[in-house]
Structures are given as C-alpha cells and as structure tokens.
Amino acid sequence: MAIPFFKEMRIGGYLIKQKLLGRKRYPLVLMLEPLFRCNLACVGCGKIDYPDAILNRRMTAQECWDAADECGAPMVAIPGGEPLIHKEIGEIVRGLVARKKFVSLCTNALLLEKKLDLFEPSPYLFFSVHLDGLKDHHDKAVSQKGVFDRAVSAIKAAKARGFTVNVNATIFDGHPAEEIAKFLDFTTELGVGVSMSPGYAYERAPDQEHFLNRTKTKKLFRDVFALGKGKKWNFMHSGLFLDFLAGNQEYECTPWGMPARNIFGWQKPCYLLGEGYAKTFKELMDTTDWETYGTGKYEKCADCMAHCGYEPTAATAAINNPLKAMWVALRGIKTTGPMAPEIDMSKQRPAQYIFAEQVEKKLSDIRRDEAAAAAAKQQQKASSAA
Numbered sequence: 001m002a003i004p005f006f007k008e009m010r011i012g013g014y015l016i017k018q019k020l021l022g023r024k025r026y027p028l029v030l031m032l033e034p035l036f037r038c039n040l041a042c043v044g045c046g047k048i049d050y051p052d053a054i055l056n057r058r059m060t061a062q063e064c065w066d067a068a069d070e071c072g073a074p075m076v077a078i079p080g081g082e083p084l085i086h087k088e089i090g091e092i093v094r095g096l097v098a099r100k101k102f103v104s105l106c107t108n109a110l111l112l113e114k115k116l117d118l119f120e121p122s123p124y125l126f127f128s129v130h131l132d133g134l135k136d137h138h139d140k141a142v143s144q145k146g147v148f149d150r151a152v153s154a155i156k157a158a159k160a161r162g163f164t165v166n167v168n169a170t171i172f173d174g175h176p177a178e179e180i181a182k183f184l185d186f187t188t189e190l191g192v193g194v195s196m197s198p199g200y201a202y203e204r205a206p207d208q209e210h211f212l213n214r215t216k217t218k219k220l221f222r223d224v225f226a227l228g229k230g231k232k233w234n235f236m237h238s239g240l241f242l243d244f245l246a247g248n249q250e251y252e253c254t255p256w257g258m259p260a261r262n263i264f265g266w267q268k269p270c271y272l273l274g275e276g277y278a279k280t281f282k283e284l285m286d287t288t289d290w291e292t293y294g295t296g297k298y299e300k301c302a303d304c305m306a307h308c309g310y311e312p313t314a315a316t317a318a319i320n321n322p323l324k325a326m327w328v329a330l331r332g333i334k335t336t337g338p339m340a341p342e343i344d345m346s347k348q349r350p351a352q353y354i355f356a357e358q359v360e361k362k363l364s365d366i367r368r369d370e371a372a373a374a375a376a377k378q379q380q381k382a383s384s385a386a
C-alpha cells in the first residue's frame with residue numbers, strides 16, 4: 001500500500017509547538033494498520049505476505065483509539081492491508097474524528113462505493129485512494145484488470161457525496177516520466193490531490209526488480225517536474241520534500257516521524273521496516289536505537305527516499321528555515337544543474353533478517369491466546385452445566 005498524504009500546513013502549528021517545547025523526537029502522523037488482509041495482491045506490496053492466522057487478525061476499535069491517544073500525532077493515516085475489509089472501520093474512523101485527528105483512510109477503493117454509508121464527510125476525514133498510474137499501468141501494478149475503473153468510479157461517487165478524496169501513487173522503475181505526467185494531469189482533471197512516493201524495496205515484495213535506486217529516483221522526478229512546469233498539479237506534499245525527490249536537498253530520514261502501529265505492536269523503527277516491536281509508544285521511542293537507521297547507516301535503508309521517512313524531515317526543515325521553503329515554493333523545483341551531494345554509504349551496517357522469527361513469535365502468541373480462550377470457554381460451559 002502506498003503511503004497517504006501529508007500536508008505541512010495542516011500540522012505547522014503542531015510542529016512549532018514541539019520546537020518551542022524543545023522536543024527532539026515527536027510523531028507527526030500515526031500509521032495505523034488495523035489489519036494486513038487485502039483484497040488485492042500487488043507485486044510491489046510488502047505488507048501482505050503473512051500466514052492466514054496473521055492476516056485474519058484485526059486490531060479492535062479500542063486498540064486503534066488507544067494507539068492514537070498514546071502517540072498523540074495530529075494525523076492518523078490508515079493503510080493496511082485494505083482497511084475497508086475491517087468490520088469496525090466506520091466506528092474506528094468516527095472515534096478518531098471525534099478526537100479531532102486528521103484521518104487519511106488509504107484504500108484501493110474496490111469496496112469504497114459500497115461502504116461510503118459507513119462514513120460522514122468531515123474536514124477531518126480524507127480518502128486516499130491507491131492509484132499507481134493510468135489505467136493500463138495501475139491494473140498491471142495491482143495484478144488485476146478493471147481496478148482502475150472501479151477506483152475512479154468510487155472517487156467520483158465519494159466526491160459527489162461531499163468527501164475529500166486524494167490519490168496516492170507508488171512509483172516504480174520503468175514508469176516513464178511522460179506517463180507519470182499524464183497521470184498527474186488526469187488527477188487534476190479528477191479534482192483530487194495527489195501524493196507520490198518511490199516504492200520502498202520491501203524484502204518480501206514479489207517483484208524485486210522494479211524498485212528505484214536513489215539516483216534513478218532523483219532523475220525520474222526531475223523529468224516529471226520538468227514536464228509539470230506551468231501546470232497546477234495538486235501535490236499533498238511539502239515543497240521541500242518534492243525538492244528532495246528531485247535531488248536538490250540532502251536529507252537524513254526521520255524514522256520516528258510516522259510511527260506505525262499494527263497487530264504486532266509498535267513497529268521498530270518505521271512503517272517500512274519491521275525490525276522488532278514495542279508494546280507501547282513510549283517503549284518504541286525510548287528503546288529504538290534510532291541512530292542505527294537511515295540511508296548510509298543501514299543496508300535496508302540504502303535506497304529509501306520514501307515519504308514516511310523524509311516528509312517529516314522536510315517539514316521540520318521548513319519550520320527551521322522558512323525562507324528556504326518559501327524560496328522553493330516561489331522558484332519551483334529545480335530540474336537541471338548539479339544535485340545535492342549523496343549520503344556516504346561506505347559505513348552502512350549489513351542488513352539483518354528477522355521476518356521469519358517475528359512471524360513465528362506472533363503465531364505462537366496467537367496459538368497461546370486461542371488455547372486460553374478455548375480453555376476459558378470450556379470452563380464456563382462446565383460451570384453452567386453444574
């Protein structure tokens with residue numbers, strides 16, 4: 001699932017408050033994954049490769065609200081899996097909106113039209129529809145024909161009912177700049193905002209060949225932005241993040257900026273990379289060795305330029321240096337000339353592979369919980385029979 005949008009103006013006040021309070025690390029967007037089950041199987045997805053026992057697990061509505069309260073981020077993005085499969089999704093969103101959280105519900109839109117009645121339009125609620133490109137490209141990316149048309153129909157239906165809709169696109173290698181530009185023109189015609197992020201090279205994604213490296217990412221985005229000069233594409237990103245994608249800013253990632261909570265717990269260190277889990281948000285913040293993650297520090301981060309790691313960096317940079325942010329906004333994204341120096345990769349630590357271990361641990365927890373529930377039921381039956 002691509003990552004939903006983030007717009008600096010919506011959380012500018014929050015950022016300034018954190019700065020005034022002198023906080024070093026703080027969350028901007030909670031990435032809440034209430035389930036991993038999906039009704040698609042996209043080739044670039046790194047989220048759905050779990051055994052059924054795990055895919056069948058759901059976070060309860062209460063767990064979702066507790067996560068939002070614990071974390072305190074002003075925005076909650078709900079990716080997955082496909083959140084609309086979750087039976088309590090309407091209730092979960094209502095509870096988050098009641099807490100005045102900006103909610104971005106990220107969906108592949110197959111169920112959206114059917115489930116619109118579960119939601120009410122609100123300035124706090126946005127649907128973020130997964131569209132990786134125009135029809136042929138998107139249907140290929142999601143490995144199913146007809147998905148693009150259904151998603152577009154759902155977008156129109158949601159807009160007609162008064163909902164705010166954005167689209168989110170994950171960009172992979174082999175997607176020509178001209179096609180991406182046409183896709184962006186299409187989003188303008190549809191009247192939706194768009195967020196775009198280069199796909200993170202998930203180790204479990206079925207297609208490992210089409211992830212972009214950093215050099216290709218920067219070149220591709222420069223080409224796209226060059227084609228967009230004079231157009232009014234409505235990006236749901238800060239100008240500095242777009243400038244970073246085009247190779248004009250040298251940023252280190254901010255892995256705690258968009259912390260992820262899912263059925264395993266709080267994911268260390270970020271939404272993209274699962275290197276262990278913490279029970280509470282505080283434990284996540286206190287026990288993660290943040291300095292050992294990021295491009296140049298860890299092999300699995302080498303090519304990452306994803307939105308969830310770098311948008312918080314760009315937002316903080318905009319607060320620290322508003323003149324620079326303003327200059328980029330006025331000048332537009334530079335698409336020619338030398339790029340900012342690349343981070344030195346020579347000292348990155350080697351990748352560790354713990355996916356199988358985590359899955360095994362979760363499965364044994366599930367077996368233990370199920371055995372305890374069965375024993376309790378048995379006991380209840382016995383005592384009511386006595």
Ligand code: SF4
Binds near residue numbers: 041047
């Ligand atoms: S729609 Fe999203 S969660 Fe579902 S398979 Fe595709 S990328 Fe993964």
Ligand code: SF4
Binds near residue numbers: 293
């Ligand atoms: S670079 Fe940052 S955001 Fe990207 S995978 Fe590594 S820790 Fe996560």
